[in-house]
Amino acid sequence: MQNAKDTFYEVLRSRLVALNAERTIVLRGVLRPGVLVEENELLSEVARPDCFRLRWSTAEVNGEGAMPLATLNCSIDYETAGTTMNGGMDRGRALASMDAELQGAANTSPRNALKMNYSGLANGAAAVAMQTSVWWGEVAFGDTVTKDDRLARIATVQLMSYQEAGEL
Amino acid sequence: MGELLQSSDGAIRLADAAMRSGGGRMVLLRLAIPAVPNNDAEQLGLATPGFQDVALGPATFHKANSVTKLLVSASAVHEVLGSLGFDSANVLFETAVGLFFDGLLYKITNSYSSQAIGVPYCYWLTLEPPTR
Numbered sequence: 001m002q003n004a005k006d007t008f009y010e011v012l013r014s015r016l017v018a019l020n021a022e023r024t025i026v027l028r029g030v031l032r033p034g035v036l037v038e039e040n041e042l043l044s045e046v047a048r049p050d051c052f053r054l055r056w057s058t059a060e061v062n063g064e065g066a067m068p069l070a071t072l073n074c075s076i077d078y079e080t081a082g083t084t085m086n087g088g089m090d091r092g093r094a095l096a097s098m099d100a101e102l103q104g105a106a107n108t109s110p111r112n113a114l115k116m117n118y119s120g121l122a123n124g125a126a127a128v129a130m131q132t133s134v135w136w137g138e139v140a141f142g143d144t145v146t147k148d149d150r151l152a153r154i155a156t157v158q159l160m161s162y163q164e165a166g167e168l
Numbered sequence: 169m170g171e172l173l174q175s176s177d178g179a180i181r182l183a184d185a186a187m188r189s190g191g192g193r194m195v196l197l198r199l200a201i202p203a204v205p206n207n208d209a210e211q212l213g214l215a216t217p218g219f220q221d222v223a224l225g226p227a228t229f230h231k232a233n234s235v236t237k238l239l240v241s242a243s244a245v246h247e248v249l250g251s252l253g254f255d256s257a258n259v260l261f262e263t264a265v266g267l268f269f270d271g272l273l274y275k276i277t278n279s280y281s282s283q284a285i286g287v288p289y290c291y292w293l294t295l296e297p298p299t300r
Binding site: 027044045046122 | 200201202203208210212213214215262263265276277296
Protein backbone atom coordinates (compact mmCIF):
# COMPACT_ATOMS: atom_id res chain seq x y z
CA MET A 1 0.00 0.00 0.00
CA GLN A 2 2.91 2.32 0.69
CA ASN A 3 3.90 2.32 -2.99
CA ALA A 4 0.35 3.24 -3.98
CA LYS A 5 0.32 6.11 -1.47
CA ASP A 6 3.71 7.38 -2.63
CA THR A 7 2.75 7.14 -6.30
CA PHE A 8 -0.50 9.02 -5.78
CA TYR A 9 1.31 11.79 -3.91
CA GLU A 10 3.94 12.14 -6.63
CA VAL A 11 1.32 12.27 -9.40
CA LEU A 12 -0.88 14.74 -7.54
CA ARG A 13 2.08 16.96 -6.68
CA SER A 14 3.35 17.12 -10.26
CA ARG A 15 -0.13 17.92 -11.57
CA LEU A 16 -0.67 20.62 -8.94
CA VAL A 17 2.70 22.17 -9.78
CA ALA A 18 1.77 22.17 -13.48
CA LEU A 19 -1.47 24.00 -12.68
CA ASN A 20 -0.03 26.55 -10.25
CA ALA A 21 3.72 26.55 -9.74
CA GLU A 22 3.43 29.54 -7.43
CA ARG A 23 1.64 27.59 -4.71
CA THR A 24 4.63 26.82 -2.54
CA ILE A 25 5.38 26.37 1.15
CA VAL A 26 8.52 26.54 3.24
CA LEU A 27 8.80 23.38 5.26
CA ARG A 28 11.85 22.50 7.36
CA GLY A 29 13.61 25.46 5.79
CA VAL A 30 13.06 24.38 2.20
CA LEU A 31 10.81 25.86 -0.46
CA ARG A 32 8.67 23.14 -2.02
CA PRO A 33 5.31 22.67 -3.77
CA GLY A 34 2.28 23.43 -1.62
CA VAL A 35 1.26 19.85 -0.99
CA LEU A 36 2.40 17.46 1.70
CA VAL A 37 1.56 14.11 3.27
CA GLU A 38 1.04 14.65 6.98
CA GLU A 39 2.37 11.24 8.01
CA ASN A 40 5.63 11.97 6.15
CA GLU A 41 6.34 15.14 8.10
CA LEU A 42 7.24 16.00 11.67
CA LEU A 43 4.30 16.20 14.05
CA SER A 44 2.88 19.69 14.17
CA GLU A 45 0.04 21.39 16.01
CA VAL A 46 -0.26 23.95 13.26
CA ALA A 47 -2.59 23.53 10.29
CA ARG A 48 -0.53 25.05 7.51
CA PRO A 49 -2.64 27.35 5.31
CA ASP A 50 -2.62 27.63 1.51
CA CYS A 51 -1.38 24.11 0.92
CA PHE A 52 -2.92 20.69 0.40
CA ARG A 53 -2.41 18.29 3.30
CA LEU A 54 -2.93 14.62 2.48
CA ARG A 55 -3.99 12.30 5.27
CA TRP A 56 -4.45 8.58 4.74
CA SER A 57 -7.36 7.16 6.71
CA THR A 58 -9.09 3.83 6.23
CA ALA A 59 -7.60 0.98 4.26
CA GLU A 60 -9.22 -2.20 3.08
CA VAL A 61 -7.89 -5.25 1.26
CA ASN A 62 -10.10 -7.57 -0.75
CA GLY A 63 -8.36 -10.90 -1.20
CA GLU A 64 -10.99 -12.62 -3.30
CA GLY A 65 -9.42 -12.02 -6.71
CA ALA A 66 -6.21 -13.27 -8.28
CA MET A 67 -4.36 -10.41 -6.60
CA PRO A 68 -5.36 -8.64 -3.39
CA LEU A 69 -7.10 -5.35 -4.17
CA ALA A 70 -6.20 -2.57 -1.74
CA THR A 71 -8.54 0.39 -1.30
CA LEU A 72 -7.24 3.44 0.54
CA ASN A 73 -9.13 6.54 1.55
CA CYS A 74 -7.31 9.84 1.40
CA SER A 75 -8.48 13.10 2.99
CA ILE A 76 -7.11 16.25 1.46
CA ASP A 77 -7.37 19.17 3.90
CA TYR A 78 -6.80 22.72 2.86
CA GLU A 79 -7.56 26.13 4.25
CA THR A 80 -6.82 29.75 3.50
CA ALA A 81 -7.18 33.15 5.10
CA GLY A 82 -6.95 34.90 1.73
CA THR A 83 -4.27 37.49 1.14
CA THR A 84 -3.09 40.03 3.67
CA MET A 85 -3.17 42.80 1.08
CA ASN A 86 -6.93 42.30 0.75
CA GLY A 87 -7.50 41.99 4.48
CA GLY A 88 -8.66 38.43 3.94
CA MET A 89 -11.72 39.59 1.96
CA ASP A 90 -10.65 37.33 -0.89
CA ARG A 91 -10.56 34.17 1.22
CA GLY A 92 -13.59 32.78 -0.61
CA ARG A 93 -11.87 33.32 -3.94
CA ALA A 94 -8.64 31.82 -2.60
CA LEU A 95 -10.51 28.71 -1.46
CA ALA A 96 -12.22 28.49 -4.85
CA SER A 97 -8.79 28.62 -6.51
CA MET A 98 -7.62 25.73 -4.39
CA ASP A 99 -10.82 23.82 -5.22
CA ALA A 100 -10.16 24.36 -8.92
CA GLU A 101 -6.53 23.28 -8.64
CA LEU A 102 -7.45 20.09 -6.81
CA GLN A 103 -10.29 19.41 -9.23
CA GLY A 104 -7.92 19.93 -12.15
CA ALA A 105 -5.18 17.79 -10.70
CA ALA A 106 -7.13 14.84 -9.37
CA ASN A 107 -10.28 14.64 -11.48
CA THR A 108 -8.64 15.07 -14.86
CA SER A 109 -8.10 11.95 -16.96
CA PRO A 110 -6.23 9.75 -16.77
CA ARG A 111 -7.05 8.96 -13.17
CA ASN A 112 -4.43 6.26 -13.04
CA ALA A 113 -0.66 5.91 -13.05
CA LEU A 114 1.94 3.20 -13.15
CA LYS A 115 2.79 2.26 -9.59
CA MET A 116 6.32 3.12 -8.54
CA ASN A 117 8.47 1.86 -5.72
CA TYR A 118 10.28 4.81 -4.15
CA SER A 119 11.91 2.96 -1.25
CA GLY A 120 15.29 2.99 -3.00
CA LEU A 121 15.43 6.77 -2.70
CA ALA A 122 16.47 6.32 0.91
CA ASN A 123 19.75 4.84 -0.34
CA GLY A 124 20.23 7.17 -3.27
CA ALA A 125 18.78 4.74 -5.83
CA ALA A 126 16.13 5.68 -8.36
CA ALA A 127 12.42 4.87 -8.13
CA VAL A 128 11.49 1.56 -9.75
CA ALA A 129 8.43 0.99 -11.95
CA MET A 130 6.19 -1.85 -10.78
CA GLN A 131 3.94 -4.21 -12.72
CA THR A 132 0.58 -2.78 -11.70
CA SER A 133 -1.09 0.60 -11.60
CA VAL A 134 -2.86 2.79 -9.10
CA TRP A 135 -6.18 4.39 -9.96
CA TRP A 136 -8.54 6.64 -8.10
CA GLY A 137 -12.13 7.84 -8.06
CA GLU A 138 -13.45 11.38 -8.37
CA VAL A 139 -12.56 13.77 -5.60
CA ALA A 140 -15.54 14.54 -3.36
CA PHE A 141 -15.51 18.05 -1.94
CA GLY A 142 -16.80 18.55 1.61
CA ASP A 143 -18.55 21.56 3.09
CA THR A 144 -16.80 24.88 3.55
CA VAL A 145 -15.89 25.28 7.22
CA THR A 146 -15.03 28.57 8.91
CA LYS A 147 -12.00 28.31 11.22
CA ASP A 148 -11.43 31.72 12.81
CA ASP A 149 -10.16 33.89 9.94
CA ARG A 150 -9.78 30.96 7.57
CA LEU A 151 -12.06 29.03 5.25
CA ALA A 152 -11.33 25.33 5.15
CA ARG A 153 -12.45 22.29 3.24
CA ILE A 154 -11.81 18.56 3.36
CA ALA A 155 -11.93 16.69 0.08
CA THR A 156 -11.78 12.93 -0.06
CA VAL A 157 -10.63 10.53 -2.72
CA GLN A 158 -10.50 6.75 -2.90
CA LEU A 159 -7.35 5.14 -4.24
CA MET A 160 -7.12 1.55 -5.43
CA SER A 161 -4.28 -0.74 -6.37
CA TYR A 162 -3.45 -4.40 -6.66
CA GLN A 163 -0.96 -5.64 -4.11
CA GLU A 164 1.97 -7.28 -5.81
CA ALA A 165 3.83 -10.18 -4.24
CA GLY A 166 6.14 -9.04 -1.47
CA GLU A 167 4.91 -5.48 -1.63
CA LEU A 168 4.67 -3.42 1.55
CA MET B 169 11.17 53.64 35.63
CA GLY B 170 8.95 55.99 33.66
CA GLU B 171 11.78 56.91 31.33
CA LEU B 172 12.69 53.28 30.88
CA LEU B 173 9.18 52.54 29.62
CA GLN B 174 9.31 55.38 27.09
CA SER B 175 11.10 53.14 24.60
CA SER B 176 10.28 49.61 23.51
CA ASP B 177 13.89 48.63 24.19
CA GLY B 178 13.40 49.75 27.77
CA ALA B 179 10.36 47.50 28.11
CA ILE B 180 12.40 44.54 26.88
CA ARG B 181 15.20 45.25 29.38
CA LEU B 182 12.68 45.68 32.17
CA ALA B 183 10.99 42.38 31.29
CA ASP B 184 14.37 40.61 31.13
CA ALA B 185 15.36 42.00 34.52
CA ALA B 186 12.03 40.98 36.07
CA MET B 187 12.36 37.46 34.68
CA ARG B 188 15.95 37.09 35.83
CA SER B 189 15.15 38.28 39.33
CA GLY B 190 12.08 36.03 39.39
CA GLY B 191 14.08 32.87 38.84
CA GLY B 192 14.26 32.90 35.05
CA ARG B 193 16.02 29.97 33.48
CA MET B 194 17.25 28.75 30.12
CA VAL B 195 15.19 26.40 27.96
CA LEU B 196 16.04 24.80 24.62
CA LEU B 197 13.96 25.38 21.51
CA ARG B 198 14.24 22.32 19.30
CA LEU B 199 14.24 23.04 15.57
CA ALA B 200 14.50 20.74 12.57
CA ILE B 201 17.62 21.16 10.48
CA PRO B 202 16.74 22.34 6.95
CA ALA B 203 15.76 19.51 4.63
CA VAL B 204 17.48 18.73 1.33
CA PRO B 205 15.86 20.80 -1.46
CA ASN B 206 14.06 19.04 -4.33
CA ASN B 207 14.50 15.67 -2.71
CA ASP B 208 11.63 13.21 -3.09
CA ALA B 209 12.94 11.09 -0.24
CA GLU B 210 12.40 14.04 2.11
CA GLN B 211 8.79 14.40 1.02
CA LEU B 212 8.01 10.68 1.15
CA GLY B 213 9.17 10.22 4.73
CA LEU B 214 12.32 8.34 3.71
CA ALA B 215 14.86 10.82 5.04
CA THR B 216 16.15 11.04 8.58
CA PRO B 217 15.58 14.53 9.95
CA GLY B 218 18.22 16.31 11.97
CA PHE B 219 17.59 18.65 14.88
CA GLN B 220 19.29 21.56 16.55
CA ASP B 221 18.63 23.01 19.97
CA VAL B 222 18.70 26.76 20.43
CA ALA B 223 18.94 28.25 23.93
CA LEU B 224 16.24 30.71 24.95
CA GLY B 225 16.35 32.65 28.17
CA PRO B 226 15.52 34.02 30.56
CA ALA B 227 12.22 32.15 30.63
CA THR B 228 9.78 31.61 33.46
CA PHE B 229 6.89 29.21 33.87
CA HIS B 230 3.32 30.09 34.57
CA LYS B 231 0.94 27.32 35.50
CA ALA B 232 -2.77 27.92 35.89
CA ASN B 233 -5.13 24.98 36.28
CA SER B 234 -3.78 22.36 33.87
CA VAL B 235 -2.32 24.82 31.37
CA THR B 236 1.43 25.33 31.32
CA LYS B 237 2.68 28.57 29.82
CA LEU B 238 6.19 29.76 29.35
CA LEU B 239 7.11 33.42 29.36
CA VAL B 240 10.18 33.98 27.19
CA SER B 241 12.33 37.06 26.86
CA ALA B 242 11.76 38.89 23.58
CA SER B 243 15.45 39.77 23.37
CA ALA B 244 16.34 36.07 23.27
CA VAL B 245 13.66 35.35 20.67
CA HIS B 246 14.73 38.27 18.47
CA GLU B 247 18.33 37.11 18.62
CA VAL B 248 17.30 33.68 17.33
CA LEU B 249 15.12 35.24 14.62
CA GLY B 250 18.05 37.26 13.38
CA SER B 251 20.61 34.49 13.44
CA LEU B 252 18.42 31.80 11.85
CA GLY B 253 16.63 34.04 9.35
CA PHE B 254 13.03 33.47 10.40
CA ASP B 255 10.41 35.97 9.21
CA SER B 256 8.64 36.25 12.53
CA ALA B 257 8.38 34.76 15.99
CA ASN B 258 5.11 33.09 15.00
CA VAL B 259 6.84 31.22 12.19
CA LEU B 260 9.67 30.27 14.52
CA PHE B 261 7.33 28.77 17.12
CA GLU B 262 5.06 27.14 14.54
CA THR B 263 7.95 25.35 12.85
CA ALA B 264 9.70 24.36 16.07
CA VAL B 265 9.49 20.72 17.07
CA GLY B 266 9.04 21.75 20.70
CA LEU B 267 10.69 23.03 23.84
CA PHE B 268 13.17 20.82 25.64
CA PHE B 269 13.79 21.17 29.34
CA ASP B 270 14.23 18.87 32.33
CA GLY B 271 14.65 15.96 29.92
CA LEU B 272 11.21 16.31 28.35
CA LEU B 273 10.08 17.67 25.00
CA TYR B 274 6.99 19.87 25.25
CA LYS B 275 4.86 20.70 22.22
CA ILE B 276 4.11 24.37 21.57
CA THR B 277 0.38 24.67 20.96
CA ASN B 278 0.04 28.45 20.88
CA SER B 279 2.12 31.59 21.02
CA TYR B 280 1.44 35.29 21.42
CA SER B 281 3.34 38.34 22.54
CA SER B 282 2.93 41.13 25.09
CA GLN B 283 3.81 44.44 23.49
CA ALA B 284 4.85 47.96 24.44
CA ILE B 285 4.60 50.69 21.83
CA GLY B 286 3.88 48.02 19.22
CA VAL B 287 7.03 46.03 19.94
CA PRO B 288 6.99 42.66 21.75
CA TYR B 289 8.83 42.63 25.08
CA CYS B 290 8.04 38.99 25.91
CA TYR B 291 6.40 35.95 24.33
CA TRP B 292 3.90 33.57 25.90
CA LEU B 293 4.05 29.96 24.78
CA THR B 294 1.33 27.48 25.66
CA LEU B 295 2.91 24.08 26.18
CA GLU B 296 1.61 20.56 26.09
CA PRO B 297 3.59 17.99 28.07
CA PRO B 298 4.52 14.71 26.38
CA THR B 299 2.09 11.85 26.83
CA ARG B 300 3.53 9.11 28.98
